[in-house]
Amino acid sequence: MIHxxxxxxxxxxxxxxxGGRFITVxxxxxxxxxxxxxxxxxxxxxxxxxxxxxLINSTKSKIRHLLALETKNxxxxxxxxxxxxxxSFDYAENIDRLLNDD
Numbered sequence: 001m002i003h004x005x006x007x008x009x010x011x012x013x014x015x016x017x018x019g020g021r022f023i024t025v026x027x028x029x030x031x032x033x034x035x036x037x038x039x040x041x042x043x044x045x046x047x048x049x050x051x052x053x054x055l056i057n058s059t060k061s062k063i064r065h066l067l068a069l070e071t072k073n074x075x076x077x078x079x080x081x082x083x084x085x086x087x088s089f090d091y092a093e094n095i096d097r098l099l100n101d102d
Contacts, residue, residue, distance in 0.1 A: 040086035
């Protein structure tokens with residue numbers, strides 16, 4: 001549910017909060033007590049991934065508030081959100097490029 005709702009927030013708020021960057025939620029890992037959500041993001045078309053991650057982290061409270069509004073009747077406690085860059089696509093692309101260079 002966190003994956004779906006945070007993805008929806010990034011989709012709907014991308015223009016206002018993130019300057020129109022295309023941000024996709026790839027993986028959400030919850031702590032056993034459901035108090036922390038580690039959210040891995042794919043930033044397509046963004047040259048400055050670290051700057052985008054800083055922008056996302058600066059709006060973390062706004063994202064958490066929007067998540068609370070969307071899930072208020074379904075979740076007792078809204079987890080702390082920790083965002084990471086998912087570089088698995090870049091890694092796979094690099095391996096593919098290396099294999100095709102031969």
